[in-house]
Amino acid sequence: MLPHVILYNAVSLDGRITGFNADEELYYELASKWDIDAVLMGINTVLMGFKAEFGDKFEEDLDFIIKRERNPEDPRPFLVIPDSKGRIRIWSELFKMPYLRDIIVLCSESTPKEYLNFLDERNIDYIITGKEQVDLKAALEKLNTQYGIKSLRVDSGGILNGILLREGLADEIHLLVHPELVGGFKSNSIFQESNISSLEGIIKVKLSHIDKLKNDIIWIKYEIIR
Incomplete structure (x- = not known):
């Protein structure tokens, strides 16, 4: 069974995800009210x-990372990161984030053994799916069955x-639309993919919520039509 997946982005009025004055405080304040089991975040x-x-590696307290508390009753969400090429080495900084329960890395069969050893040495869980790249569908299913993750918020870019x-x-899209152009x-929109060959490839959505927040920022919620 797949978890319920919510794509969440702050955007400018013309749909950009960078280059404007995003209200980060509002972004995370709103996100903190959602009952989710994990946050999926892209490498970039x-x-x-x-x-x-x-490949950057910050100074780390390896003993702290290895012996960190891992409470199965912890209500905070997991942080899930796909990294089949072993490019993230700054786990020491990620573990300092107080609003996360623990970290799960998504790898593939092509992930270097050296990187898997790197994760093992730090007692960091990982899931292997797919050959050259992470099979996200299989990974989401394993997150559900192995970790009980039923709902997941995606904080990421367009890729x-x-x-x-x-x-x-994906099941829903939540956008905080800022009054800036x-x-x-x-191209740095919330949805980066190859150009479609016909209108049949368009993904349709249904508006389920709209609200005006502070400073003329609009919160829009769409359900994705299967």
């Missing part, structure tokens, strides 16, 4: 948040969102 989103590059949408794995030619 993680690294951008910590101003890190692929991971695009995969989830094209594979029919970014413009430009570079």
Whole structure:
């Protein structure tokens, strides 16, 4: 069984996810009210948040990471990160985030053995699905059966969102639309995928909620029509 998946993004009025004054406090305040079991975050989103590059490794307290408390009754959500190439090494910083229960890494059969050993040394759980890349559908099913994850929020950019949408794995889209226009030619929308060949490839949604919040920011919620 697949968990219920919510795509969540702050966007400008012209649909950009960067280049505008996003209200991060409002973004996380709203997210904190949702009853979810995990947060799925893309690699680029993680690294951008910590101003890190692929492969960067910060100073870490390895003993703390290994012996950290792992309470099965902890109500906080898991952090789930797909990383089949072993590019994230800043786990010491991620474990400092107080609103997360623990971390699960999604890997594939092509993930370097060295990286799996790296995770094992830090007592970090991982799931292996897919050959060259993570099979997200199989990974979501394992998150449900192995960890009891029934609902999941996606904090990511357009690439991971695009995969989830094209594979029919997303159930809802929540947008905080900010009253700013970014413009430009570079594509950085919430949905990045190959161009569709016909209108039959359009993903249709149904409006289920709209609300005006502070500073003229609009919260829009859509259900994805199967």
